[in-house]
Amino acid sequence: MVKIAVMGDYDSIYGFSALGLSIFPIEGQDAEKASAILRNLAENDFGIIYITEETAALLPKEIAKYRERQSPAIILIPGVHGNTGAGIEGVKKTVEQAVGSDILFE
Amino acid sequence: MASTQVNPTRMELTRLKKKLVTAVRGHRLLKDKRDELMREYLDLVRENMDLRKKVEKGIRDANRNFVLARAGMSEETLKTALLTPKQEVYLKTSTRNVMSVDIPVYDYTTRTADRNDIFSYGFAYTSADLDGAVQSLSDILPDMIHLAEVEKSCQMMAAEIEKTRRRVNALEHVIIPETQEGIRYITMKLDENERSTQVRLMKVKDMVLNDAHHYDERAAAGA
Numbered sequence: 001m002v003k004i005a006v007m008g009d010y011d012s013i014y015g016f017s018a019l020g021l022s023i024f025p026i027e028g029q030d031a032e033k034a035s036a037i038l039r040n041l042a043e044n045d046f047g048i049i050y051i052t053e054e055t056a057a058l059l060p061k062e063i064a065k066y067r068e069r070q071s072p073a074i075i076l077i078p079g080v081h082g083n084t085g086a087g088i089e090g091v092k093k094t095v096e097q098a099v100g101s102d103i104l105f106e
Numbered sequence: 107m108a109s110t111q112v113n114p115t116r117m118e119l120t121r122l123k124k125k126l127v128t129a130v131r132g133h134r135l136l137k138d139k140r141d142e143l144m145r146e147y148l149d150l151v152r153e154n155m156d157l158r159k160k161v162e163k164g165i166r167d168a169n170r171n172f173v174l175a176r177a178g179m180s181e182e183t184l185k186t187a188l189l190t191p192k193q194e195v196y197l198k199t200s201t202r203n204v205m206s207v208d209i210p211v212y213d214y215t216t217r218t219a220d221r222n223d224i225f226s227y228g229f230a231y232t233s234a235d236l237d238g239a240v241q242s243l244s245d246i247l248p249d250m251i252h253l254a255e256v257e258k259s260c261q262m263m264a265a266e267i268e269k270t271r272r273r274v275n276a277l278e279h280v281i282i283p284e285t286q287e288g289i290r291y292i293t294m295k296l297d298e299n300e301r302s303t304q305v306r307l308m309k310v311k312d313m314v315l316n317d318a319h320h321y322d323e324r325a326a327a328g329a
């Protein structure tokens with residue numbers, strides 16, 4: 001049994017705590033703290049980590065590291081400040097990696 | 107290929123022939139694997155895109171509801187209301203094997219049997235908007251978990267496809283031609299050796315016969 005974590009600024013994620021997901025607020029642009037939390041979550045029992053796109057933009061390297069590992073799944077979600085398109089971009093990137101070019105969504 | 111030095115021996119030739127057979131078989135298998143992975147992947151990635159759009163829209167709507175809810179009540183009340191969650195989500199992960207890629211399968215259970223048992227607060231001090239906001243978020247949770255499963259699978263399969271494609275290309279463009287070249291080089295070298303042995307033998311035979319019958323001297327005497 002593993003748990004689900006949500007990382008991001010407090011305003012974007014506090015609602016998830018009502019559903020029973022564990023929330024880990026990251027305030028501001030504190031990349032160091034965010035990467036420490038992410039590493040901690042990944043090493044412990046969290047199967048899925050949802051990260052808001054803004055916070056994910058702070059730690060591209062850490063997220064890339066976990067991309068090909070089986071656990072955890074790191075999934076980007078839009079934050080309260082709107083959608084930066086990073087999530088869709090991530091899907092396109094996998095298509096490019098697999099096919100060689102972006103054939104699905106021009 | 108002149109760049110790689112091969113020993114022109116029969117043993118080496120047998121070894122190379124075996125290697126070629128293995129390489130050709132491996133190439134065919136890997137190509138099939140790549141095609142099948144690609145087929146599965148394309149289905150999956152389309153689903154991924156649709157799900158992602160749906161989830162992003164759901165979260166955006168939920169966020170809008172939360173902003174409204176927040177406007178209607180004080181910060182403290184809101185924090186207190188959500189401070190002690192009633193519900194908890196546990197995830198059971200298993201894996202499914204698709205073409206030797208172990209993709210995850212997520213199954214989730216909630217602590218209480220009723221999945222809608224999400225309101226961790228009494229309704230007296232909070233605004234009604236908050237109930238709607240929490241509910242709207244709760245509605246997209248199954249989709250979010252499904253999205254995590256699909257997106258993770260896509261990422262893992264993309265990595266595997268890339269790896270397989272690289273192997274197929276290496277076999278097709280490097281290993282197989284090199285081995286064929288090596289085989290041709292050895293065969294030619296062995297043939298060449300055989301011819302030179304043949305010629306040497308003929309020459310030796312001539313010399314031996316000449317020694318025995320003195321053809322040269324007789325020819326000289328007859329002339």
